[in-house]
Amino acid sequence: MSKTLGVNITDHFSSLKDPRVQLKTRHKLIDIIVITICAVICGADDWTEVFDYGKAKEDWLKKFLELPNGIPSHDTFGRVFSLLCPEEFAKCFASWIHAIFKITDSQTVAIDGKTLRRSHDRSSNKAAIHMVGAWATKNGIALGQLKTEDKSNEITAIPELLKLLDIKGCIVTIDAMGCQKEIARQIVDQGADYVLALKGNQGTLHDDVSLLFEDASKRDFKDVPHDSHQTVDGDHGRVEVRRYVTVSDLDWLGDRSKWKNLQLIGMVQSERHIGDKVTNETRYFISSLPNDAKGFAQAVRDHWCIENQLHWGLDIAFREDDSRVRDRNAATNLAILRRFALSLCKQEKTAKVGIKIKRKRAGWNNDYLLKLLNL
Secondary structure (H helix, E strand, O other), X not given: OHHHHHHHHHHHHOOOOOOOOHHHOOOXXXXXXXXXXXXXXXXXXXXXXXXXXHHHOHHHHOOOOOOOOOOOOHHHHHHHHHHOOHHHHHHHHHHHHHHHOOOOOOOEEEEEEEEEHHHOEHHHOXXXXXXXXXXXXXXXXXXXXXXXXXXXXXXXXXXXXXHHOOOOOOEEEEOHHHOOHHHHHHHHHOOOEEEEEEOOOOOOHHHHHHHHHHHHHHOOXXXXXXXXXXXXXXXXXXXXXXXXXXXXXXXXXXXXXXOOOOOEEEEEEEEEEEOOEEEEEEEEEEEOOOOOHHHHHHHHHHHOHHHHHHHHHHHHOOOHHHOOOOOHHHHHHHHHHHHHHHHHHHHOOOOOOOHHHHHHHHHHOHHHHHHHOOO
């Protein structure tokens, strides 16, 4: 058991550069990483709690870690994670994820950003950290994540994030910030399809698409080859009707050749009823998918899983928005650990309980922790 745990993790973190002065180190880097991984899964939210977990589990941890000088202090945990390169740390976790989980073909990989709200530092005039992450919606796994300094830098972060991912055979969905020709090309070059939300950041493309749908809708799409699909959802007094329409005849679109494998444009009309109040919203998309409104609808709906499963879980089960870790690298590395821990908890299906209880159970039961670690 112990040997398997050590080798498994070491294989994927062997490339991680130790930033410390080697002659002055008292604790092995892999020991620090393993303790922190286990502690975060088991409910630790800061470096003091990581240390407390390590002390409480020291005898058990010694079964598979060397711990030449015992459990590092909370200052050591914080200092080491403030020195580790977040990009390299993220690559190691991406490697581990791909090794232990098989990503389902044709599933949606949703890419979106999330701000670590309390990571801002007024004393040094630094804004809160913004993370861009990729979520495999069918598997419920955080495939990778990278830090940006603000939401505007998602355009540069998304291509770097995509490089970390094996997305072949998947459908990548991104909001309007990621609706860029170069990003669409990269997705196709990596063997995937794309569904990109469309707004006013691509010249006249949004206006051209909206005008076509508005005109076609007035004529009930007469003489406009299209496909359509409708869904009705309701709970707690709310009813929402969504109508999806896709059009694949794009010869009129002047920019079509600049968007690699562009096959269709899509429209989503949402009509929400809450009591006597009715609201309407219309959104537009471009996609490399074939003209199948039902498949398009599934991808559009799946995109919201990154909000409902990942971001909500981080805020509720891991209280990410309450984290006061301010050091840029340390806060980013801890955010990466949370996403990995959430993914592991979601993969464990035998316990029909929430993520918070799974974290507590892992802290109480070492065998259950090993089960979460997929060992």
